[in-house]
Amino acid sequence: MRILTNAILALGLATASQAHAITVFACEPEWASLTRTLLPEATVQSATTHLQDPHHIEARPSLIAKLRRADFAICTGAELEAGWLPMLQDRAGNPKVQSGRPSMFFAAEHVDLIDPFKGMITPLSGDVHAYGNPHVHADPRRVLQVARALALRLGTVFPEKKSQVDQNLIRFESEMGAKIVVWEQQARALKGRAVVTQHASFGYLWPWLGMKSIADLEPKPGMPPTATHLDKVLTQAKAQQPIGIIVALHHDPKPARWLANSLGMQSRLLILPATVTDEQPGGIVRWFDQVFMQLSSLSK
C-alpha cells in the first residue's frame, strides 16, 4: 500500500513538471476548428466528428484521457453534452476543465438560443433541450459572437497569447463577414421556401435564410422516426410542397429515403454533415460553403 502510494506520488510529480504546448479539448469539431483559427499553435483534440451524433457519445476511456491532459476545454453547453461531458469532467481529475473555471468555455453561454422548450419536461417529451436549440454553429453570425467571446477568454487564460489571438480574430471576422454576404445572396432564391428536416441539427439556418421547416422526421426531439409519424409527415409534405428534405449524415438515412421515394423527390434529399468535416483553421467557412452549394441546388 505504502509503496503504491509513493509510486503514484512520484509519477504524478514527474509528469506535472513537464513543460508543454497548450492542449485544448473540444467537444465538437466546429469548436476545434474555431480554436485552431484563433490559436493555431495549440494542440487541439476534438472529442467527436461530423459522423457522430453529439447527443449520443459515451464517456469513453480515450476521451477521459484527452480531457485529463487539457489546459482548456471548449464545448457547446446548453445540455448538448449533458449525457457525457459531466461524466468526463468527473473522471478526468483535471481541475482546469471543471464547469465554472475560466478554462472551461461553453459556446452557448455567449449567444441567444432559439426555440427554448416551454412547459413541463416529462419523460415523454423526448430528449428536449430546455434552454433552446444547442446547434448554434449553424448560424455564422452566432459563430462570430462565439469567436469574440472565445478570443476574450483565451486572452484571459493565456495572456501571453492575447495579441496573437486578437489578430486572428480580426482576420476571421472579416473573412466570415464577407462570406455571410455571399451566402445570404446564394440563398436568396430559397426565401419563403419550405423543407422537411430531421432533428434541429440545422435549426439555425431556417430563420436566418427566411426558410421554414414544416415537419420533423422525429416524432419528438431525439426520438427515432416511427412509421405512424412518417405517415403524418408524408401527408403534411404532400399538402405543403417542400423543396427538399434535409437530414444529417449521422442520422439513420432510411426514414428520409423512404419519405423522398414516397414523394418522388429522391434528387431533393440532402444528407449533409451536421458540422465541419475539417477541423483545421477555416473549417467552419468551408463547411458553410459546402452546405450552401448543396442548398442552392434545391432552388432549381
Place this chain on the structure above:
Amino acid sequence: MSRNFILSSCLAIVMASSVATSHAQSAVSAPNWQAGVVLDAAATSRGLELGARDKGLGLGHSDLLLRGAFNEHFSGEAILGFHTEAKKLEGHIEKAWVQTRSLPHGFQARAGRFASQIGYLNELHPHTDDFTERPLLYRGFLGRHWYDDGIRLNWTAPTSFYLRLGAEIFGGKKLVPEATTDSTSRVSTLNLKMGNDIGKSSSWQWGLSHVNNRREALVEAHDASTEAHSHAASFSGKRMWISDLVWKWAPDGNNRNQQLRLNWEYAQVSGINRFADSSMRHRASSLGAVWKFNPAWEAGVRTDWLRVHKPEDHEGDLEFGRGRLKENAIMVAYKPTHMQTLRLQLTQQRASGANDEGEAVFANPARRSIQLQYVIGFGAHGAHSY
C-alpha cells in the same frame, strides 16, 4: 422507511427538478444541482436463484438522485434507493458522498457512502444495465451492487491512453454484515483501469481489482432459513480478484444507430473460511453481448456461471457444500428516448452440486423465467458512462 415518505420525496424531487430546469436560464451549461428519479418496474414469471426480483409485479432498483457541485473544490451525490421486496417497499441510502474537484496532478479523493469501483458494472447504476438482473458474479460475491461507507483515492495518469489507479477502504458492513472478526475489520480494494480507442470505430477498457476482506462472514446454521434477497455477499472470502474487459464497436464511432458491446468479467475468491481448505475457491464468470441494430432497439445474450463452496454449520461441524449455477439470458429492449427502456428477457438456470447430506446448494434454479421490465427516468438522467 415508509412508503409515504418515499413517494412524497419522489414528488418533491420531481417538482424541484422541473422548477430548477425552467428557471435556470442564467446557467445554460452548468446547472449547479440536478435532481432525478428513476423507476424500474418488472413483471417476472419466476424468481431467479440469487435473483433480486420476486415472482409477479415488483419495483426493482429504483432511485431518487441529487448531485452537483458545492463549490470549486467539492462535488457530491446523494441517492436514495428503493425497491419492493415480498410486496413491501423498502428504502435505503445508497450513496451520500463528497468528492474533490480541484486536487492537482490527476488526484481525486472521495468520502462517504458510494459504490466500489471494482469490476465493470459495480460502479454503474443498475437501471442502465443491459439485462434485468446483474450477472451471477455480482449476485453471488457482491450483493448485486456493492456500496459501502468508506474513502477512495484515485489517480488518473496524464497518458495518451486512459490509466487510472485507485485504492478504497470501506467499513465492509454492507458486504459482510455479520463478521466473526471484530467490528473494526475493514475491506479494502486496489484497482487499475485502462482503456483506449482502436481506430475510429472501436474502443476498449480493461480493469483489474483486488479486494482484501478482513471481515470473515458468520457461518449460518445448516437449517437457518436464508433471507429472500440478501443485499450482502452470498459467498465471500479473504481475497478476491476481478478482471473485467469491455469492447465496443460502432460504425465510425456513431453509436446512435448501431453498436456492438461485449463484456467479460471473471472473479475468484480465496480464503473462504479459516477452516476451509486453502485451495478452495469461489469462481464466477460472465460473458455478454449486446447488439444495437436500430436507433431504438437492442438485443443481447449473456452467459454466466458460478462455482462455490458454501460453508454450513452442522451442529458445530463446518462443512462445505459444492454448488454450481449456470445462467443464460437473452433479451430484446426498446429504447425510444434516453428516459425509457422496455425490455423482454428470457432467463434459464441450471444448478448442480450438493452438501454432504445430499441437499442442493442452489435448490430453486429457474428452469425458465420471463421478465418484462420498464425503466423510466424523470429529471436529470444519468450520464452515458462507458
